[in-house]
Amino acid sequence: MKRRYTLAVLATLCALALNVDARAHEFSAKGVSVAHPWARATPKGAKVGAAYLEIKTDEKTADRLIGAKSSVAGKVEIHTHIHEGDVMKMRRIDGIDVKAGASHVLKPSGDHVMLMDLKQPLKEGDLLKITLIFEKAGEIDVDATVEPMGAKGPHGMSHQPGHEGMDHSKMDHGKPASEHKH
Template identity: 45%
Template sequence: MKLAPFVLLALLGNPAVAHDYSVGELHIDHPWSRALPPTAPNGAAYFVVHNKGTAGDRLLGASTPLAATAELHTHVHLGDVMKMQKVDSVGVPANGEARFEPSSNHVMLFGLKQPLVAGERFPLTLEFEKAGKVEVEVAIEAEAPKAEHHH
């Protein structure tokens, strides 16, 4: 029995938890959503898009069978008030990243057709201007994942 690859995987991170997707030069890291009570009409999805290419790209939109509509939103500060604002697209800079996280950019899911239950997953299709469409699986988590911050 060769255990080396599994040991390596265990050292690099739990394969059951870490999940990422690639399309073209883009790499989508750990899509997740917060579990919500069944009465919640709307939800949100978060992830990080890493661009390994030399050209920038843009996220144009998202869709999921789980919700009636999915929109790109960001948070803007108007004085002391933080408001959510719909955006038409989010840029992913060359050799950079676009972070979708609480109190920042996120994908809003309006008109949820089923509750967001912790431990379950749902498909989310992301559409990029250049890279095209990629379907990711969004993990529904009871609380925000402990992000490893690379500074």
């Protein structure tokens, strides 16, 4: 009898654990959810890093990402990449609009959360706490996984098979670019 009870409890715990695990990498509030936040590990001494994620809205919710903060960074900005001739440069933007029922992916060579004045390097395997600030949903706290330097996506996923040869992490995140106004 006792043994059977224990098994039942174990089964319930397992089910709970699985359930939690399935949702672990999605964070949401008021119709806005943030999926698979991740960042790239940074070399020792680097002052900047970048984080990426997917913003999803439900059918009734349009919102706008207007800022972010993290205790590891002195300053956090929202950036995009623009083409200037053959060169890709980062630019600070005021926010990212996400229409209702839409998905917007922040990714290398695209929009990203720029972590500036890093107080410590981002170490592969760490969880990085970032607070995203939305116009309507307010603050959403996420835990970003820190992936290896040069990773092209979360958990080894590559969203950009066509950009294999370009290492933007070195090109524009490794050293403070001239575009950055500190």
